[in-house]
Amino acid sequence: MGKKYFFILFISIALVSGAQNTWVQKANYGGNGREAACSFAIGTTGYIMTGLDVDTAYCQVWAWDQLSNTWTEKNIFPNGTRIGASAVSLNGYGYLACGQHPSNCFRPQDHGTHGGVCAGTFYDDFWKYSPDSDSWTQLANFPGGGRDYGVMVADPQDTAIFYGTGNDNGATFLSDWWMYKVNSGIWTQLDSFPGGQRFYAAGFYANGYVYVGTGDNNDTKIDATNDMWQYNPLSGTWKKVANVPGTIRRQASAFSINNYGYICNGVYGTTANTPLNDVWKYNAMNDTWTSEAAYPPGSCYFSTSFSMGNKGYIGTGIIGLDDTSSFWEYTPDDTVSGIANINGNRASIKIFPNPSNGKTYLSYAGLGNHNQLYITDELGNEIDSREINNNQGEVLLDESGLSNGIYFYKLVSENNSVTGKFIIAK
Numbered sequence: 001m002g003k004k005y006f007f008i009l010f011i012s013i014a015l016v017s018g019a020q021n022t023w024v025q026k027a028n029y030g031g032n033g034r035e036a037a038c039s040f041a042i043g044t045t046g047y048i049m050t051g052l053d054v055d056t057a058y059c060q061v062w063a064w065d066q067l068s069n070t071w072t073e074k075n076i077f078p079n080g081t082r083i084g085a086s087a088v089s090l091n092g093y094g095y096l097a098c099g100q101h102p103s104n105c106f107r108p109q110d111h112g113t114h115g116g117v118c119a120g121t122f123y124d125d126f127w128k129y130s131p132d133s134d135s136w137t138q139l140a141n142f143p144g145g146g147r148d149y150g151v152m153v154a155d156p157q158d159t160a161i162f163y164g165t166g167n168d169n170g171a172t173f174l175s176d177w178w179m180y181k182v183n184s185g186i187w188t189q190l191d192s193f194p195g196g197q198r199f200y201a202a203g204f205y206a207n208g209y210v211y212v213g214t215g216d217n218n219d220t221k222i223d224a225t226n227d228m229w230q231y232n233p234l235s236g237t238w239k240k241v242a243n244v245p246g247t248i249r250r251q252a253s254a255f256s257i258n259n260y261g262y263i264c265n266g267v268y269g270t271t272a273n274t275p276l277n278d279v280w281k282y283n284a285m286n287d288t289w290t291s292e293a294a295y296p297p298g299s300c301y302f303s304t305s306f307s308m309g310n311k312g313y314i315g316t317g318i319i320g321l322d323d324t325s326s327f328w329e330y331t332p333d334d335t336v337s338g339i340a341n342i343n344g345n346r347a348s349i350k351i352f353p354n355p356s357n358g359k360t361y362l363s364y365a366g367l368g369n370h371n372q373l374y375i376t377d378e379l380g381n382e383i384d385s386r387e388i389n390n391n392q393g394e395v396l397l398d399e400s401g402l403s404n405g406i407y408f409y410k411l412v413s414e415n416n417s418v419t420g421k422f423i424i425a426k
Contacts, residue, residue, distance in 0.1 A: 021333035023296045025326065026313075030062040030071030033323030034316040035302040038096060040089035042131050043361060043394065046306055046313055047074070047094060050082050053323050057081035057101060064327070066308055075134050079125055084148025088161060089306075090182060092353035092361065094129035095161055096136075098122070100148040100169075122146030122169050126180070143187050144176050151203040153210045155233050156350060159183050162190075162210050162231065165198040173197035173218060177231070183355075194238045195229055202254035204261040207284035209233070211241070211261055215250045224248040224268060228282070242287050246278050253305035255312045257332050258365070259284065262292070262312060267301040275299035275318070281332070292333070297326050310365040349411065355423035360397040362409065364388075374410045383407070399424050 029048055037051030037058075044066040051058055059081045061074040077096065085099030102120040124146040126139045142163065150166030164177035175192045193212060201215030213228030226248045230239045244263050252266030261282040267275040277299045279292040295314065303317025315327035350363040362373075373395070375383045383402070388395070388411070402424055410419045 020331055021293050022331050023293060024329045024331070025296070026329050027064070027069050027071060027327065029315050029325040029327050030064075030073055031058065031060050031325065033325050034058070035318050035323045036083035037304045037316050038085045038087035038099075039304040039306045039315075040087045040094045040129075041306040041308045041313075042089050042092055042094060043363070044308060045131065046308060047087075047129070048304055048315060049077055049087070049096070050085050050099065051304075051316065052083045052102075057083055066311075075136075077127070078136050079127065079138070080121075080123070082123060082148075084166075085123075086150050086152035086163060086166075088152050088154040090154040090156060090161060090352075091159060092131070092356075094131070095127065095139075095152075095154075095180075096129065097126045097142050097152060097163060098124060098147050098150060098166070100146075120169075122148065140185055140187060142178070144174075144178055144189070147174060149200050150174070151198075151201045151212050153203045153205050153212070155205060155210065156352075157208065158233055159354070160233060162233075165193055165201050165212070165215070167199045173199040173216065179233075190236055191238060193229065194240075195225070195227055198225075200250040202252045202263055202266075204254045204256040204263075204282075206256050206261040206282065207259045209284060211282070211284075214244060214248075214252050214263065214266065224250040228263075230284075242282075242289060244280055244282075245289050245291070246280065247276065249276055251301040252276075253303050253314050253317075255305045255307040255314075257307050257310055257312050257330075260332065262330075264305065264314060265295055265300045265303060265317070267299075275301045279330075293330075296328065297324065300324070309363065349418055349420060351409070351420060351422050355425040356399060357424075357426045360399055360422055360424075362395040362397060364393065364395075364411070372412045374412065376408045376410070377405065397422075 032053055034051040037048050039048045046064045049061040059077040061077055063072050063074050080101055082099035082101050085096055087096040100120050100122050124142045126142050128137045128139055145168055147166035147168045150163055152163045154161050159182045161180040166174050175197050177190045177193050179188045179190055197218050199216040201212055203212040210231040217223050217225045226244045228241050228244055230241045247268045249266035249268055253264045255262050264279045265276050277295040280289045281292050282289050298319055300317045300319050303314050305314045312330035352361055371388045373388055374385045404424050406421055406423055408421050
């Protein structure tokens with residue numbers, strides 16, 4: 001009997017006609033009001049963790065299920081309460097780095113009041129979260145030194161995580177830039193962020209590039225910026241791109257959907273000035289920004305954000321003078337991705353974990369209603385095929401019957417196709 005793949009379609013989320021470029025409120029974050037938290041998404045689960053409530057720092061981890069719209073508390077982050085940590089997901093795992101456990105000027109905006117220097121413990125640790133076991137594993141410490149409010153962005157095409165900038169409790173902010181290779185577990189220092197010293201910046205991944213910008217550009221609380229810089233992971237070079245429109249800002253939220261980047265909210269200058277609720281979408285293909293629907297709860301900063309499929313999410317943060325537990329879902333006005341055309345749409349395709357030692361998930365959005373999925377080996381031999389009759393969802397590939405090696409998937413519609421590879425390494 002030949003080896004076979006078995007596919008289980010366990011998620012189907014229909015796109016709602018007429019509900020584009022809109023925000024919908026979801027169940028409030030499971031903990032109490034929170035600011036300066038961090039977050040990531042794995043599959044159809046979003047995680048918000050750590051953070052601060054006025055003068056209490058946390059190590060809580062809460063998970064939100066996209067299907068049931070419910071929050072569940074998970075095992076706590078094991079290495080101490082903290083604010084200003086940075087987190088991303090990659091290939092089915094979550095990653096968290098650094099942050100600070102404050103002992104004075106608890107509210108993060110006091111960094112500006114105190115000239116960027118606050119007593120406390122600045123961490124340089126780096127951790128990996130496994131959703132299957134709800135457990136954290138400590139990895140090689142970040143070699144750039146302890147800090148908070150750095151920018152962390154994952155490159156799903158290269159199994160790499162990029163991290164840098166932030167504050168290390170010194171007299172000036174930081175501009176260093178580093179890469180962590182998931183497969184080797186090695187950190188490498190890269191060319192520094194060319195925008196100079198940067199604190200409270202935001203970043204996202206779009207169309208094969210990493211983008212970093214906004215934030216405070218030196219140790220003066222009134223020097224927020226609206227610049228944006230593109231990092232090319234292939235060449236290791238930086239390039240200035242179009243500024244974020246609107247006012248200069250720091251403490252903004254960012255996420256990416258279908259190869260568009262989004263910068264949302266934040267605050268202008270000191271906390272005495274008006275926080276922001278505007279939302280800007282970046283088109284990496286033509287280096288332009290467009291204004292999108294404003295964040296409905298109002299002006300907000302120190303929130304956290306992530307994306308799942310073709311949806312963006314923002315939650316927690318400061319609204320007015322209070323920490324909030326509100327949590328909102330954004331649906332964009334298109335399903336554009338730089339990956340491939342399927343049935344006239346631009347399809348978003350992700351496969352994770354990759355490499356895999358047991359299960360591989362194929363996540364997709366922007367397909368037509370009738371698509372054929374083929375799996376082949378390196379020699380082009382077809383292993384299995386399956387029809388997918390949903391526009392958006394995830395497919396579980398059971399790899400238990402296949403040997404270690406490189407395999408390929410191909411999604412075919414009537415006129416278009418998209419291909420990719422995945423690795424089995426048990």
